[in-house]
Each structure stands twice: as structure tokens, then as C-alpha cells.
Amino acid sequence: MEKLSYITGNEAAVLGAIEGDAESFFGYPITPATEILEGWIRKAEENKNLNYLQTEDEIAAGFAVIGALLAGKKAFTATAGIGHVLMQDPISMAENERLPFVGIIAQRGGPSTGTVIYSQQELNLASYGGNGDGLRIVYSASSVSEVYYLSQKVFSIAWKYRFPTFLLTDGYLAKQRVNTKLEKYLKPFPSSKILREMKDKPTHLRNCYGSEIEFANILKRNIADYKSLINKVAESESYKASDSKYLIIAHGSVASAAKDSVDILRNSNVKAGLLRPITIRPLDSRNIRRLALKAEKVFIIESAFEQFARMIIFKVPEIANKTVKIYKPAEGFTPDEIASLVNEKI
Amino acid sequence: MTKTIDKNFSMPKCFNERSKPSLYCPGCGQSIFLKHLGFIIDDLEIQGKTTLGIDIGCSLLAWNFFNFDIVQTHHGRSVPVAVGYKLSNKRRIVMSIMGDGGGYAIGLQSLLHAAFRNNPISVFVLNNTGYSMTGGQMAPTSIPGEITTTSPSGKDPKNSGKAFHGPELIKQISDNSAYIARASVSNPIMLQKMIKKTLENQIKNNSFSFLEVLTPCPTNWKTTASESFNFLSKMEKEFPIGEMTKNEK
Incomplete structure (x- = not known):
């Protein structure tokens, strides 16, 4: 075992x-x-x-x-x-x-x-x-x-x-x-000295610049680096989502409850599914778009007011009209509660 | 000591020549201090073993001043960066340089706790009685009656306190092995001696070491050369020069 x-x-x-x-x-x-x-x-x-x-x-x-x-x-x-x-x-x-x-x-x-x-x-x-x-x-x-x-x-x-x-x-x-x-992460990346202690080639780190243009050029490079990592880093988990008519999008503990609610809904013949972003930034927009566009209705559920929903809809604005947003700021959700909230809206 | 005075007409070997002439204003005491610091680093032959954390404010102009690793941090934060770095790299000689705003206002909590824990770093606070990079606002170190852009009628000690005495405060909570002193750029021999002790105490005693340096700011004081030294003399009366050891027996 x-x-x-x-x-x-x-x-x-x-x-x-x-x-x-x-x-x-x-x-x-x-x-x-x-x-x-x-x-x-x-x-x-x-x-x-x-x-x-x-x-x-x-x-x-x-x-x-x-x-x-x-x-x-x-x-x-x-x-x-x-x-x-x-x-x-x-x-x-x-x-x-x-x-x-x-x-x-x-x-x-x-x-x-x-x-x-x-x-x-x-x-x-x-x-x-x-x-x-x-x-x-x-x-x-x-x-x-x-x-x-x-x-x-x-x-x-x-x-x-x-x-x-x-x-x-x-x-x-x-x-x-x-x-x-306890599952091991199999691709550990090593650390190295950032201040390299080299007398002839000292490291001089700063975030003060001589001009806005100088800073803007550094930001452009950083933003390009960030964009290029999105496809490598962004990840999400889907659960019974590929054929789902009603797609729940949630993260963290709320997603954990939503996973059980998908089973509850499926037991009563409601074709529900879950999409759970594992990375909030960058979001796995490709997977969110693919599944959300197929669904008849999308439910974004969070223990906050509009924080997560705003991020999702900004990335996939096409789903705004068919999305039901459910907020309980600073309160949790049970699987039964999510199942009945979804049932009420379909 | 005659030897060190003669060297005032040359440049320290650890200077990054590409960053000279420096960005400091003419007559600035901070660049005078940095030059003396450079000479002492040469004397102690520690260029290859030294790491410097600098603050925001005029001290950020030193971001590439020397040929050793330098990290520019945020306002009042060069001390916690130095503490974390030293804890992780115990063989390095770690320095923090900041102004009186960074040390005695926004970063005071970290400065006091580094002294209280006896973290083995060398901290230099340059006191010119004001915030210079932002254009001459009142600092905790401003002297009662001193006119600044935020005390246009002169600093009122009833509202803003008297002049803040950093080394005297730190002495109250530091370990007996700490080195605590105040120097002035008007006395380069004593300044060099104290810079040396501030570094040596970290190296030999593995203890917190602190030096406040009185420095002129002619740009914000709006003073001529001789007026600058007159105000520096006034500061030396308010802030006594000397060493403040704990074990005065």
C-alpha cells in the first residue's frame, strides 16, 4: 500500500x-x-x-x-x-x-x-x-x-x-x-550565487535608473521573458470537464469542494465538470478557453469578491455572458452547497 | 597616518573608475566618506571579501562606486538585506550604507533589531540633517530651528522632536562587543580610524558595528564652502564625535 x-x-x-x-x-x-x-x-x-x-x-x-x-x-x-x-x-x-x-x-x-x-x-x-x-x-x-x-x-x-x-x-x-x-518533484533546478564575489567582474544590482527610457527597456525585456514562460509554466487540472455542459472554474480549497460537487451533480444526471487553475499567474488561458467555450454555462466560484472572476473573464472575455459568478468573500463552500447553487442556475 | 592623508590626492584602488567622476554634488560629504572607506578597504586588503548593501536616497548613487559586489535595496532596507546575506555567507565582510532618513526614520526598526541581535555587519549612517535626494526635507536629525522644505519656519522640537541621536540610542540596546561611534568628514584622520574599527570589529569580534558620519550637503543647505563647514561645526556641537563603547570601566 x-x-x-x-x-x-x-x-x-x-x-x-x-x-x-x-x-x-x-x-x-x-x-x-x-x-x-x-x-x-x-x-x-x-x-x-x-x-x-x-x-x-x-x-x-x-x-x-x-x-x-x-x-x-x-x-x-x-x-x-x-x-x-x-x-x-x-x-x-x-x-x-x-x-x-x-x-x-x-x-x-x-x-x-x-x-x-x-x-x-x-x-x-x-x-x-x-x-x-x-x-x-x-x-x-x-x-x-x-x-x-x-x-x-x-x-x-x-x-x-x-x-x-x-x-x-x-x-x-x-x-x-x-x-x-508525499510526491516528489522530479526536476529540481539548482540555485547559484547572484552576487558572484568576483573582484574583477563585480555584480552591481540596482532598480534605480538614469531615465524612464532606460527603465522601460529593462521592463520590455522582463515582460518578454515573462510572456515566453507562460506556456511552460501555466497549468490547470480538469475533472470530468471534457464533455461537461456546466463548467465550474474554481481554485484552491473551493476547487476541492467543487470536485466533490461535480460527482454529486453527475449522480443526478447533471453534466457538470471542473476546471481548476493551478497557476493563477500566468493563467492557463488556452485550457480555460477550450473548455469554457464548449460549455453551455460557466460557474466561477470563489471565497472572495470578484478577484478570481475578473482574472478569468479578462483572459476569456467571450464567456462573460454565459458565466454565473458566485462569491462568498471570506467564507467557505461545501460540495452540497455548490451542487445546489449550480442546480438553481441551470 | 601621514601616509593616509597623502593618499587623499589619489584614488582608492577598490574604486570602480568607470563610475567616476561620481554623481554626487560638489561638496557632498557622502563622496568624501566613500573615498575614505575605499582607502580603508585597500589598507585592510578586503576588496575581494566585501559586499555592500546601499539604501535609497543619495546613497543609491554609490550603486557601482566600488569594484566589489553592491546591491541597491529600498529605503531603510539595506540592513535586513545585509543581515540575510551575512547569515547565508558568513565569510563575507558585509556593509550597509544609508542616510539618516533610512537609518533613523523608515529603517530604524531594522537597525535597532540588527544591533539588538548583534548581527555581525558594519552599518554606516551618513547624517546631513535632512533628506537630500528628495530636495531637503526635515529628518529626525534636523537640528531645532533648522529650516528645511518641511520645516519652513525652522524645526519646532515641540512638534517634531529635538535632533535624533542614533549612536547614543543604539548603545542602549547593543551587545558589549558592538562597536559604536560617530565621526565627521571634517576630521579625516579620526574618520579613517573609526571606519577601520567599524570593519575590524565585524571581522575580529563577529559583532554588530556602527558608525554615524556627519556629512555636509551644500546643495540642500544652500551654503557656500565656508558656510558648509560652519554648519558642520554646529552639527559637531549637537552630535558629539567619538566612540561609545559599552564597557567603559
Whole structure:
């Protein structure tokens, strides 16, 4: 029988990061991401190759991650909510200087305390939160085993393409403890020193420029690099979608509930299917378009207000008129609930 | 020391000649400091072992000043970058350079915690009593009565506090092995001595090392050469030059 580990999403993130050759962690406690900081420190006490610092705030955590990766270490942070807001300062630097910053974002509801379970409200911030053009790669995990797998993968993607890379979870996913399959990511990409310590050819990194034209030319190159990675990086999972009349598009924990609702609907002879983007940025527009155009009706379901729907419809505007958008900001969905919401609208 | 004074008429070997003449304004104290720093890096023969993090503000003009690795960070953030880098690359000699706004306003939290944790980095804060890159706004270090674009009637200590004393604050929370001092570009011999100690303390004692340097900004002070030195003398009365060791026995 396949070996399973009984772990939480946050434990899976720590184990996955270590399997993905992460060496450094910098962070500040914030619910629901705190156990990644705690778990990493416990691992670092056993393994002297791992280092860490609990910093004074998330700004320092992000900039210390940058310091570590300049030295060639696969470094990362984990945060949420307002910590994620503060983190945009270092992330903007990483975007502009093309640094392989890695962050795990355990989403929570808005800035308040207490609403730390079902939110998908940090999608916009994770994807477009910087003060530049937001050239980032963003994954969204929908199960604990996927948290483990993607926590390895984000390091390789970040170092291979040199764009900041994020993994989104939420409080529900981070804190649930389930039997988990630990699948290895088989194409690890190595890190290397960014500040190369060469006396004759020193590295001078900056994001200040002499003119708008100089900066614009660098941005043009970065945007071209980003566009060329889309087909290699964008991915999605479809479930009973190829012949579906009613296509649900959801990501993360909501997609996990929607998968069960597809079975419930199919049992009552409703031809439903699911399309689940695994990368939020870049979106797998090709697959979304292919399946959504075939469907009679599309349902975009999210635990946020219009964040995910706006991204999907911007990429596939043709489906706008046949799309039903279902929002429950900061609240979760059960499979039965999604099934009855779909039934009501068909 | 006579030897080092003579060298003021030459350029440090670790300078990146392609970045000279530098972008600093005529009479700027920051470029004077950087030249002395270059001489000390030559003296200690650490060019091949040094990494520099710089801030936003006038310090960003040093992004390619030397022939060793330099990373330009964000405002107040060269300290946490240096902390993360040093933790990951313990053999490197890691420096952070920033202005008084970066050190004592927006980046104070990181500066204090790096000192509090005794992170083994060398931090230089250049104090010219104002925000220069943005055109001469009031800084925490502005002296009561000082006219800036955001204190047009003179800094009012009732609203804005007195002049901020960085090394004196850091001394309160730092480890006994930390090196903490204040120098002025008006006294190059003492400045070079203190720069050397700020680097050596990181190398030999693996401890936090901090030097504030008083520097003139004739552009924003709107002063002539002699007026600039008069204001620098006024600063030296407000901000006493010297070493602030913890173990004064």
C-alpha cells in the first residue's frame, strides 16, 4: 500500500520546502501561516544546513530573504494578511531586480483578526500587489498533498525563470490534518550565487535608473521573458470537464469542494465538470478557453469578491455572458452547497 | 597616518573608475566618506571579501562606486538585506550604507533589531540633517530651528522632536562587543580610524558595528564652502564625535 503521512498543510509546506532544497527561512508570526515558521525552526534545530531568523517584521523578513538568495541560498518566507501587505516592499524589489523570491501565502480574510480560515481574498495582492507591473508566478494549492508538491516546485520555478514565485493556501488548507501522499518533484533546478564575489567582474544590482527610457527597456525585456514562460509554466487540472455542459472554474480549497460537487451533480444526471487553475499567474488561458467555450454555462466560484472572476473573464472575455459568478468573500463552500447553487442556475 | 592623508590626492584602488567622476554634488560629504572607506578597504586588503548593501536616497548613487559586489535595496532596507546575506555567507565582510532618513526614520526598526541581535555587519549612517535626494526635507536629525522644505519656519522640537541621536540610542540596546561611534568628514584622520574599527570589529569580534558620519550637503543647505563647514561645526556641537563603547570601566 502507498505510504501516507498524517500531516497538516503547514507541515506539508515545511517538508516540501526542505525536499525542494530550501536552506533559509525568514519570517514573522501571523495566523494562519505561523506553523511554517515554527516547523522550519524545529527542522533547523535538527539539521545544521538549514538556517533561519525570526525577524522584527515582515518587511525585514522579505528583505532578509533577498539577502540570503543573493548569496545563492534557496530562501523563502511564509506570511498572510497584513504581513503580506508589508511584504510587497521587498517583493517589488525582487520583481524589479529579477530575484527568485519564494513566498507561501496562507490567505486570511481582510486585515481583521478572527477571519483566518476560508479566505481567497489575497489573490489580487499576491498576483498584482507590487508597485510595478507585477511580474510574478503564483500557484494555488487545493489539497495538503499538493501543498507538499508545489512547495518543492516553487523553488525550482523561481530559480529557473528568475521571477518571484508564490504558493497560495488558506487557513483551512494550512491547518487541516489529513493522510497525505508525499510526491516528489522530479526536476529540481539548482540555485547559484547572484552576487558572484568576483573582484574583477563585480555584480552591481540596482532598480534605480538614469531615465524612464532606460527603465522601460529593462521592463520590455522582463515582460518578454515573462510572456515566453507562460506556456511552460501555466497549468490547470480538469475533472470530468471534457464533455461537461456546466463548467465550474474554481481554485484552491473551493476547487476541492467543487470536485466533490461535480460527482454529486453527475449522480443526478447533471453534466457538470471542473476546471481548476493551478497557476493563477500566468493563467492557463488556452485550457480555460477550450473548455469554457464548449460549455453551455460557466460557474466561477470563489471565497472572495470578484478577484478570481475578473482574472478569468479578462483572459476569456467571450464567456462573460454565459458565466454565473458566485462569491462568498471570506467564507467557505461545501460540495452540497455548490451542487445546489449550480442546480438553481441551470 | 601621514601616509593616509597623502593618499587623499589619489584614488582608492577598490574604486570602480568607470563610475567616476561620481554623481554626487560638489561638496557632498557622502563622496568624501566613500573615498575614505575605499582607502580603508585597500589598507585592510578586503576588496575581494566585501559586499555592500546601499539604501535609497543619495546613497543609491554609490550603486557601482566600488569594484566589489553592491546591491541597491529600498529605503531603510539595506540592513535586513545585509543581515540575510551575512547569515547565508558568513565569510563575507558585509556593509550597509544609508542616510539618516533610512537609518533613523523608515529603517530604524531594522537597525535597532540588527544591533539588538548583534548581527555581525558594519552599518554606516551618513547624517546631513535632512533628506537630500528628495530636495531637503526635515529628518529626525534636523537640528531645532533648522529650516528645511518641511520645516519652513525652522524645526519646532515641540512638534517634531529635538535632533535624533542614533549612536547614543543604539548603545542602549547593543551587545558589549558592538562597536559604536560617530565621526565627521571634517576630521579625516579620526574618520579613517573609526571606519577601520567599524570593519575590524565585524571581522575580529563577529559583532554588530556602527558608525554615524556627519556629512555636509551644500546643495540642500544652500551654503557656500565656508558656510558648509560652519554648519558642520554646529552639527559637531549637537552630535558629539567619538566612540561609545559599552564597557567603559
